[in-house]
Amino acid sequence: MEQKHESVIIKFDFPGEQTVGEITKVVGLVAAKYMVPIIDALDLEANPRSSKTGSVTSDIQESIETDPMIFPFKTKGILLAASQYERLERNRYKITPENRSIEGILDGGHNTLAIGLYILQRAMEARGLAFPRGQKTWDEFKTLWRQNTDSVHAYLEALKKEANDRTLDFYIPAELLVPRDPEDLACVEAFRRELLEICAARNNNVQLPVSDKANQMGYFEDLKELLDARNPAVSDRVAWKTNDGGDIKAQDIVALAWIPLNLITPVRDGNGRTLEPVLAQNIYRNKGGCLKQFEKLMSSPEVTSESGEGYKHQLKNSEVKSAFQIAAELPELYDYIYEMFPALYNAAGGLYGRITAVKTLNEKRRDLRTPFGGKVIETVSPDGYIMPLVYGLQALMENRIVRGRHEICWNRPPMEFLHRNLGKIVQSYAGIFSMCDYDPQKIGKNPQSYVQALSGFKMAMAGIL
Structure with missing residues (x-):
């Protein structure tokens, strides 16, 4: 079935257009009340980061409250993109993002979230509804927005009847990127190829992680x-x-x-x-x-x-x-080694709980759990102690030809192997601790730790340990 592409109309004030190559940029201001259809229709799929409330959104809302007239000069606003669009009358642009992974809201997720929450709170309170407090991610906000869409649109209608209520008349700077000629397939394709790099360069004015x-x-x-x-x-x-x-x-x-x-x-x-x-x-x-x-x-x-x-x-x-x-199996194997290591280290003649790094970590950590699965355990360990042993699992892997193709495979069931041999491997590996002064940073960063752990696995496989 053909995918339906939802359209949204953007109403600009003071717009201007610039065209370079295959890209046209529309620059202008959008009144907050005209952000509602944008939030209704668009999400942050095209934005490399998700947004969540915090000091950034709080500062944005404070600026709206205290200086609404100069707010558009204090923020870079939002950046939108769509490969299909239509110019309408009265400075309106109808956009139809066809590929939501690269089109829609490219930058300005925190601005959109802060303004959306600002509108939503007032809409809900106007109807006598309690606005839920606490931190919110973009997805949590959008769920709340959809649940209260009727309240938002009723609030907008009420504002139209109140000529003196200018709560949502403040402006947000907005840029819209569109292809120079949406009817030219080559132009549209060139436009799409450039979007991610534009997004990466523009997002939050910092290097994209x-x-x-x-x-x-x-x-x-x-x-x-x-x-x-x-x-x-x-x-x-x-x-x-x-x-x-x-x-x-x-x-x-x-x-x-x-x-x-x-x-x-x-x-x-x-x-x-x-x-x-x-x-x-x-x-x-x-x-x-x-x-x-x-x-x-x-x-x-x-x-x-x-x-x-x-x-x-x-x-x-x-x-x-x-x-x-x-790789999908390694978090489970990591957790098993992590859970078993303290007891196996003690069984090898050590006093794990007396190691300063271990004692300090367990005193600070209230929630004692494995890193990936979150299983409650008695003792947590510095990752520097565990990672070389996890790397040692490579001894149980091999590159072999399967049905005419190279594949990375286990040469034996890894969990079963650990159940039988991890104690012996830990006994072999534990010698590295004194060499590195029991410092987890030194152990985790020392190439010899990985050589020792890998050697222990290989010797266990050969029956030498």
Whole structure:
């Protein structure tokens, strides 16, 4: 069935148009009351960041309350884009975003959220409804907005009858990007190709985090799906883009993914250069670097291709996908090692609870849980102690040919192997602690820790331990 594209009419005051190349920019001011149809119709799919309430939205609302006349000069406003549009009378533009992943509200999510909440609160209170307090994400706001749409539109009608009520007459700066000629398919395609880079450059006037851009490009999609199929409770907690609501960072998942990804057949970037694997210690000490290397990997023409939906890319490399399948299992394996490590360290002759880093961490942490699954445990551990052992799982992986294709596979069931051998591996690995003065930072950043852990797994596999 053909997808229906919802249109929205934007009413500008003092508009001007600028055209350079294939892009036309409409610049003007939009009265707050005309933000209602924009909020009704649009979401933040095209914005690399989600918005949530906080000091930024509070400052915006305070400016509206105290200086509504100069508010448009204190904010950069909102940035909109649509590949299909129509000029109407009275400075109105009818836009029809066709691909919501790159069209709609590109920037100004916090402004839109703050103004939307400002309008919604007054609309609800005008009807005697209690406005719920507390922090809100964009999704929570939109749910509340939809539940109270009748109140919002009734409030607008009431304002029309009150000539002296200028509550929603303040202006918001607005920019609208459209193709120079919406009837020219080549022009429209060129326009769409430029949108994500424009969005990345304009969003909040700061560098767009790598994770937000990777998410917008579709580089996380297969990893998301596989993690969701394997462990939806963990998947739901991952913040794939800024302010997404999750408490697990995307870079934590990506860092783990490099354990199997380091075994894939080398691929080349768009310039023909071979992409280097990630150093073992960098999955702990430089997760940002892991994320940047992940973006380079996923942008390789040998790994992904454009899907035809704006900037979205599709994974075409089956070897990388097989590595993702293993990566989806690693949070569960990480949690098991994390939970078992204190007791196994003690069984190997150590006094885990007396280590200063362990004692300090457990005194500060009220909620003692595993990092990914959130299981309640007796003792939490510094990640620097655990990550080398998780990296050691690479010994249980291999690159083999399956049905004529290279795939990254387990050479034995990993959880079963850990149940039988983790104690012996910890006993072998524990010697690194005294060498690094029991400092989790030194252990996590020391290449020898990963060599020791990997060696322990291999010796256990060979029956030497």
